Amino acid sequence: xxxxxxxxxxxxxxxxxxxxxxxxxxxxxxxxxxxxxxxxxxxxxxxxxxxxxxxxxxxxxxxxxxxxxxxxxxxxxxxxxxxxxxxxxxxxxxxxxxxxxxxxxxx
Amino acid sequence: xxxxxxxxxxxxxxxxxxxxxxxxxxxxxxxxxxxxxxxxxxxxxxxxxxxxxxxxxxxxxxxxxxxxxxxxxxxxxxxxxxxxxxxxxxxxxxxxxxxxxxxxxxx
DNA sequence: ATTTCTCATAACCATCGAGTTATGAATGTG
DNA sequence: CACATTCATAACTCGATGGTTATGAGAAAT
Numbered sequence: 001x002x003x004x005x006x007x008x009x010x011x012x013x014x015x016x017x018x019x020x021x022x023x024x025x026x027x028x029x030x031x032x033x034x035x036x037x038x039x040x041x042x043x044x045x046x047x048x049x050x051x052x053x054x055x056x057x058x059x060x061x062x063x064x065x066x067x068x069x070x071x072x073x074x075x076x077x078x079x080x081x082x083x084x085x086x087x088x089x090x091x092x093x094x095x096x097x098x099x100x101x102x103x104x105x106x107x
Numbered sequence: 108x109x110x111x112x113x114x115x116x117x118x119x120x121x122x123x124x125x126x127x128x129x130x131x132x133x134x135x136x137x138x139x140x141x142x143x144x145x146x147x148x149x150x151x152x153x154x155x156x157x158x159x160x161x162x163x164x165x166x167x168x169x170x171x172x173x174x175x176x177x178x179x180x181x182x183x184x185x186x187x188x189x190x191x192x193x194x195x196x197x198x199x200x201x202x203x204x205x206x207x208x209x210x211x212x213x214x
Numbered sequence: 215a216t217t218t219c220t221c222a223t224a225a226c227c228a229t230c231g232a233g234t235t236a237t238g239a240a241t242g243t244g
Numbered sequence: 245c246a247c248a249t250t251c252a253t254a255a256c257t258c259g260a261t262g263g264t265t266a267t268g269a270g271a272a273a274t
Contacts, residue, residue, distance in 0.1 A: 005125075041233070
């Protein structure tokens with residue numbers, strides 16, 4: 001069983017793949033050809049990356065004629081945001097404890 | 108030049124490594140021995156993972172006698188939060204645009 | 215001083231993953 | 245129908261990476 005944040009982290013760990021996702025986020029829907037034109041790698045490589053992103057739920061594909069349009073699914077980032085939240089919340093809690101301690105020491 | 112989010116994503120992409128970081132976040136400072144006891148892998152493997160986390164700025168090590176104490180540096184997650192923010196902000200902006208469009212179409 | 219304990223490093227191995235080229239499937243075009 | 249275009253998949257290569265065991269360095273204990 002591969003957990004949800006695991007898929008996301010793994011999918012976004014590769015810089016090329018992250019660049020593809022960023023383009024889809026910032027510039028909106030793109031065809032494979034358009035993405036390949038700027039990616040600096042071969043078309044099959046781009047397709048494979050898009051496949052990984054799709055499997056992670058980060059992109060959605062729409063077939064139109066002989067071309068495939070990919071678009072970002074930013075909602076899929078939610079588990080990532082949750083995860084960082086859980087990790088940093090503990091830091092804040094601990095920080096609050098420290099503040100309490102200092103306050104109590106002050107009196 | 109490896110950018111900051113790149114190091115973070117790569118460091119957190121491995122489930123074993125992420126588990127180590129989570130433990131340090133939730134349970135606080137731990138020695139290598141304590142971490143190894145529950146990690147299910149050899150001590151050298153744990154040390155190597157901790158080295159990667161340290162290089163990414165995610166953990167800090169403190170030497171005390173013959174043991175090394177590791178602790179989480181949650182602040183290091185900031186670039187990750189920023190990145191997800193930049194990606195999702197565009198979604199919200201685009202969503203707002205859509206809402207505006209619908210509103211205008213309504214009139 | 216010798217031994218024991220804790221951790222890091224070295225050397226090695228196997229697997230994974232990102233890239234390539236070749237090719238096929240599906241759709242449009244002459 | 246024949247040809248071109250667009251994308252996905254197959255087969256392969258090769259470097260990166262996560263794991264192992266062996267060993268060394270440094271600190272504590274006897």
